Amino acid sequence: MRYVTGVLRGTVRLIGRWQAIDGISDAVSDLVAKLTGSTPVKNLLSGTFMGHPLHPALTDVPIGAWLAATTVDVVAGERDAAAAQTLVGLGVLAAVPTGISGSSDWSTTYGPDKRIGLVHAVVNISATTLQAASWLARRRGHRGRGAVLSLVGLGLTLGSAYLGGHLTLSRGVGVNHTAFEEPSEEWTDVAAEAELGPGSLTRVEVGGVPVVLIKRHGEVHALSAVCTHAGGPLDGGTLDTSGCVTCPWHGSRFRIDDGSVQRGPASEPAPRWDVKIEDGRVLVRA
Numbered sequence: 440m441r442y443v444t445g446v447l448r449g450t451v452r453l454i455g456r457w458q459a460i461d462g463i464s465d466a467v468s469d470l471v472a473k474l475t476g477s478t479p480v481k482n483l484l485s486g487t488f489m490g491h492p493l494h495p496a497l498t499d500v501p502i503g504a505w506l507a508a509t510t511v512d513v514v515a516g517e518r519d520a521a522a523a524q525t526l527v528g529l530g531v532l533a534a535v536p537t538g539i540s541g542s543s544d545w546s547t548t549y550g551p552d553k554r555i556g557l558v559h560a561v562v563n564i565s566a567t568t569l570q571a572a573s574w575l576a577r578r579r580g581h582r583g584r585g586a587v588l589s590l591v592g593l594g595l596t597l598g599s600a601y602l603g604g605h606l607t608l609s610r611g612v613g614v615n616h617t618a619f620e621e622p623s624e625e626w627t628d629v630a631a632e633a634e635l636g637p638g639s640l641t642r643v644e645v646g647g648v649p650v651v652l653i654k655r656h657g658e659v660h661a662l663s664a665v666c667t668h669a670g671g672p673l674d675g676g677t678l679d680t681s682g683c684v685t686c687p688w689h690g691s692r693f694r695i696d697d698g699s700v701q702r703g704p705a706s707e708p709a710p711r712w713d714v715k716i717e718d719g720r721v722l723v724r725a
């Protein structure tokens with residue numbers, strides 16, 4: 440077992456160091472970023488509209504459909520050939536939005552994550568092509584050939600799922616970057632109100648948690664300063680006239696009064712802090 444683990448980890452490490460693919464990777468990524476850059480598209484593909492990343496939710500559909508199709512092939516054979524063909528087709532259809540949402544997420548990654556993500560995508564495209572060929576073969580009456588194509592495609596999909604899981608669970612791509620903060624629920628004195636200029640973004644720390652203070656229209660707001668999307672510094676961002684702060688890394692936009700996401704790629708809101716002013720001092724608590 441340790442041998443298998445070593446091979447898998449070694450393979451992923453090699454892909455992560457494969458700088459030769461950076462040129463093509465960056466070119467494709469720039470194109471994807473351009474195509475998915477508008478706010479409605481980004482909010483849809485990132486899952487901002489439902490407060491949860493979209494891609495991991497969608498992946499269950501093609502993986503489940505193709506796994507079920509191969510199971511039907513093995514268990515029922517000719518008897519349920521129509522059901523297996525339907526499952527293969529369902530998986531192919533579901534793979535399209537799944538891939539598009541994944542490519543949008545991938546366009547905001549860098550270095551080893553971007554390389555692993557590109558290989559993940561290429562393997563998935565290959566797997567989907569095999570499943571589409573399987574559907575066609577089944578439709579023409581070549582059930583056996585279709586079953587073999589599906590089995591090979593499923594193998595590729597599971598290998599690719601390993602890479603996707605590695606990106607999320609080992610590399611932290613797509614996780615809420617404030618998830619492990621332990622914000623204090625005690626009122627904590629963090630600054631003098633007079634130090635906060637109108638429209639300023641001021642970073643302070645409360646028990647090791649970075650917080651950004653924002654003064655707008657004479658009122659002070661506080662959000663966790665770490666962007667939930669990938670950890671960008673919100674205090675390095677910009678405050679707009681609608682009362683939103685924009686992350687400098689990938690343009691996620693959060694309302695300063697409640698932390699809600701107005702634009703992805705973030706899907707999780709920025710944790711909001713209570714603020715009170717006492718004797719000219721700013722106090723905050725989670």
Ligand code: FES
Pocket residue numbers: 547666667668669670671686687688689690691703704705
């Ligand atoms: S880190 Fe990606 S938008 Fe903030």
